[in-house]
């Protein structure tokens with residue numbers, strides 16, 4: 001999965017240099033960090049280093065036209081031209097470092113941003129399943145574990161490289177499976193590694209609080225949107241569960257932030273993770289725009305429920321602009 005996504009991104013990045021001046025780029029970040037990681041924690045760079053993020057925002061401020069997601073919708077509705085080289089900055093999931101590290105930098109460079117939040121994890125000690133896996137494999141002293149995937153697999157996890165290889169294999173398997181099977185794998189791995197995963201094992205696992213989200217929502221630079229309750233893949237839910245998931249995720253944000261929510265993004269966000277049923281229910285509850293994580297750029301007439309994004313932050317997915325040395 002990661003391998004194919006990487007290939008698609010590399011192809012897209014070649015096209016990126018030839019983009020039209022009025023095509024919209026939406027950058028997709030997850031976290032920005034100023035903590036030093038231990039072992040394999042954040043080895044893939046999901047949480048970008050603070051100084052790199054600052055360089056990127058400075059570049060966007062100086063060389064592009066940073067706009068908010070609402071400004072983009074305004075341009076579409078009114079069929080006016082977008083400013084040259086328009087960029088929307090977006091964040092998925094709802095990590096605490098969005099507030100503590102990213103927001104001050106966005107403020108400094110006056111870059112608008114939209115934060116798509118999995119509202120069920122706000123103010124909790126809950127961990128996303130990928131972080132549970134990483135924490136268990138990172139902290140265990142066991143040299144190998146047996147895990148039942150399609151069949152029983154023995155993973156050697158004695159070295160840094162082995163731990164990363166095991167983590168990537170198990171993650172790839174889980175991404176193809178319904179959540180109940182992922183949950184079963186997570187339970188097996190906690191037993192096999194002897195580790196009880198905890199949010200305070202790494203600064204980057206921590207989730208944003210309602211008070212922090214309120215401060216961000218009060219900042220006119222920022223827009224808050226939904227991203228499911230617990231990061232469940234929307235296309236895998238039956239009709240009733242899907243309706244409930246979307247309604248509850250929006251309700252929770254609206255009640256706690258005392259505001260209406262019009263924005264959303266699909267968890268995981270590849271083509272098979274959302275469909276027309278998902279889009280219809282989002283529209284039913286007042287959502288006007290929901291970008292995917294399908295890599296690419298957006299001509300001005302792109303349907304706001306099929307906007308593409310360019311994921312940045314993983315070491316394999318670099319900042320797409322030409323002058324990467326900045």
Ligand SMILES: [Zn+2]
Pocket residue numbers: 092093227231266267268
């Ligand atoms: Zn997400």
